[in-house]
Amino acid sequence: MPTVKTIAFVEPSFYGVSFARVAYGQGHRVIAIVSSEDNPKKYGYEGIYHDLIVADIRDEQSLYQAITDSPYAGKLDALIPATDYASHLTAKVAERLGLRGVPYEAALKSRNKDLAREAYAEHGVPSAAFRKVTSFDEAAAAAAEIGYPVVLKPTNCASSQHVFFIHNEVELRKSFEAIVEFKVTYMDFKVREDYLIEQYLQGPEFSVELFLQQGEAIFAAVTEKLTTPLPYFVETFHTLPSPSYTERQDDIIRVAVEALKAIGLTDGPSHVEVKLTSSGPRIIEVNGRPGGDNISSDLLVLAFGVDVFEATVNYYLDQPVAIEKKHDRAASIAYVTAERDGVLERLEGIDDVLQHPKVIRSHVSAVPGDNVAKAKSSDDRLAYFIVAGDTPQEAKQLALTLLQQVKVVYRNQEAVIA
Known part of the structure; x- marks a missing residue:
């Protein structure tokens, strides 16, 4: 029987829920450090944790004190950030507790785009x-x-x-x-x-899903991203692995790794956003955690059978990390967005799309009567669905075809998703 470890996650939410699910499934004792006891229900991880610790996750000392005052003082085997916003604070508390983690300065630069840009400039990493x-x-x-x-x-x-x-x-x-x-x-x-x-960097956009050990990429995959028309930058479509510019993927990965090293991230998972400009790949931003938007929780698993959350938990526990591809397929996620502001009457065609035999998973967040808006941030997306295919081109084309079948119908007027 594997040894049961005690793992605390700071505010599991969005992508971070997958951390709790993996650790709980591995049989570890899962402790969630939260700002509110309502958060397991709010973020969807009820039933996959063993205990809660309430703290002000915006404050390093509050996090540290909550842990040292808890029954788990001196008993934690890992402290893992499960939300972007507290990643640097979690790193600092982990250092104080003598636990493995991302260096505080690296986490701070990852969280603050100005500090990251300064580091790229200092180390000659192509950026904006x-x-x-x-x-x-x-x-x-x-x-x-x-x-x-x-x-x-x-x-x-x-x-x-x-x-x-x-x-x-x-x-x-x-x-x-x-x-x-x-x-x-x-x-x-x-x-x-x-x-x-x-x-403003012109060119197609990608993200690089990476796992580093001592500065070397032991896993790397490039995701193609589509975004809303300017003047906004909301991500509406991901295909992994990328079906486009495959001859440039080594360059894209190389620049992503250089950016991580520049800010001091040499171990663990990361999600690096890149644009392929006429002068080559340039960094948009670095995130020192698994990719969100269901890239890590779904697309990596469907495309390659890779569980980056399991690998990350093992990394924080200082256990062997296995992150090899188990198969070679592809997956896409498409988000439904409104093309203008209005009151939603219905998402016409969504039921047929979600019942398509190749739709793996889906979610609809908008309901009739909601005020919907032209997408200015990720919060404005109305629904999504995920498909898999044998090739990146197949997965992308299927998702695009299905997306075109969904119409956002407004009260008193209809508009078609382009």
């Missing part, structure tokens, strides 16, 4: 020209220096929240007025009052 700004005047000067169009974004948020594509100073002023009013993001984390003006 950028300036950190705190005022409109600074933003206008930075945009003029970099050259329009530019991107304005927060330094410590996710899911395309308040990311603006800007053509001129008039648009910049309007967008800056909006971004400074954005004070609190997911899980009540404060939005920093430093912002980035970045060069």
